Amino acid sequence: MRGSVVGTVVTLTAGTLLTAAMTTASASPPTGTTAPVTSASARPVLVDCYFHRNIRPGDFILACGDGNSRLTALRWSQWGPDGAKGVGVNWVNDCTPYCAAGTFHSYPVVIRLSGEQAWKKHPYFQRFTNLSLTYTGARPDTFKQVMTYSLWD
Known part of the structure; x- marks a missing residue:
């Protein structure tokens, strides 16, 4: 007992x-503005590699597979249905002599998000579909001054 x-x-x-x-x-x-969004919002979201919905994130991984390109120190001056604009730093691995032994270099960028569209996974959220980076100074050897990326759904 x-x-x-x-x-x-x-x-x-x-x-x-x-x-x-x-x-x-x-x-x-x-805490902070980088917490994932948990309910429908009038503002569009940026979907990250882990399929989290974010508004005004402080950092963002561009190369989800290997992490060799990342945006950090993001400061947003605009965020809404007409797009988003901010500045930050793009850390890019030079992959020399190969990616695991490469060195990361920082490049200042202006970031623009556009192409608001319903997210397939959660259609009640609008998400940005395009991200463009404008390098304001030096840039990686193989990159154009303006690089545009389609964002995942």
Whole structure:
């Protein structure tokens, strides 16, 4: 009898602690502007490599497969149905002599998002479909001054 009482007390205590942890986590407000968007919004979203919906992210991976191109230190001056504009740094791996041994270099860029469209995964969200980078100074050897990318759905 004593063993079943101890087992019941342990189970109830664990359940109470788990409930408290879940309640605290779900009650906490998102921090910063890079938190994924969790409900439909009038503002379009930027879908990242993990299919999270973001508004005004602070960083963004362009090369999802290998991470060899990433935008960081993003500061947005505009974000809305007519597009988004910001500035930041594009970190690009030179892959010399090969990508795993390459060196990352930073290049200042102006970022523009456009092409608002319903997202197939969550059609009640509008997402940006195009991203363009304008290099304001140096750029990787094989890149044009303006590079345009189609964003994933």
